[in-house]
Amino acid sequence: MIHPGLTDGPIYLDYNATTPVDPRVVxxxxxxxxxxxxxPSSSYSYGTDAKEGLATARTQVATLIGARPDEIVFTGSGSEANLLALRGVVLASPQPRRHVITQATEHPAVLETCRALDRLHGVRVTVLPVDSEGLLDPADLAASLDEDTALVSVAAANNETGTLQPITELAELAHRAGAVFHTDxxxxAGKIPLAIDELxxxxxxxxxxxxxxxxxxAALYVRDGVQLEPVVYGGGQERGLRSGTENVALAVALGVAAQLATDDLASGCGSRLADLRDLLYQRLRDALPGRVHLNGAERARLPNTLNVSIEQALSHELLTATSGLAASTGSACHSGTHTPSPVLTAMGLDRERALAAVRISLGRWTTPGDIETAVAELIKAAAAQ
Incomplete structure (x- = not known):
């Protein structure tokens, strides 16, 4: 199957930013x-049909992560789900506990929520460091936990480097201290197997x-018994945690996407993407000896993600020269001045290497031909710098 949105335009290698909507989902x-x-709250057929669609979607999302349907709460975005998790736990904490722990390479949706909890509710926030691969040391978490810790939030995989955290070990440490554990x-999700009971x-x-x-x-899995303050008050939809008439069409879309992801994982799609990713990395290293450096963990990494710095090449200039590719840099541009990625600097990368970082992320429609074209364009652009 060829995606209709990818037939005319640059080769899409930015699946971690967003994915094309699968036609089957549409x-x-x-x-x-x-x-x-x-x-869905109406009793006649129009309403009951919508209610059934919502229930099916909830089951499909739950199946992807090994949860129960009644533990799935639909939200309007991942940022909202993270807000519900973090703010929800802290404000509902019965002790009350007023300490939250996260890591330096978290998504802004988590980091900014933590800062807001500090500013608005006096919550003490601990931001743990990571090593040169972006990994959090469980010993650092253990040393930071105390009787006031309400929540620990650590992402399962980093969006820039693909580094995978030891979530099972970290969650166990949090629970020993009586804290709730959240992972973004x-x-x-959909790229590697995720089982709630194992995590x-x-x-x-x-x-x-x-x-x-x-x-x-988006959706937030909420383990039975975890108490949360609602993020939206009103008519009691979504277990009362996110009131408002449900967006049934989008919930159905997420459900079907979850079902397709479940099927993909069963068929070993991750291995195909890992092979393509490694082929790209090896081709670059062979063509640019000594200039290509991997950012992030070599093994504990998403199968679709490659983040590399190419010496003597600024990433924004490199990608500008490769007009046939759609990929991401590790820098942000403010008034014409580029600043390095906070994720990469938290890993200890110097400014020069961080500004040379390129993130390439593969997906469902990436082909071997796409990889060969990407290699050729990147090599040509790097050689010119």
């Missing part, structure tokens, strides 16, 4: 925009547009 959600428009699995987490974020569903839909 086909599933369209009826709920036209004939299945009912309110936006980048991990041991209490809260887990899944994001639609990272797994071939539209933007504007």
């Amino acid at each position: 086909d599933a959600m369209l009826p709920h925009l036209i004939t299945g428009f009912g309110n 699995a936006a980048q991990a 041991g987490v209490d809260l887990l974020t899944v994001v639609g547009h990272k797994m071939y569903a539209p933007k504007g839909i």
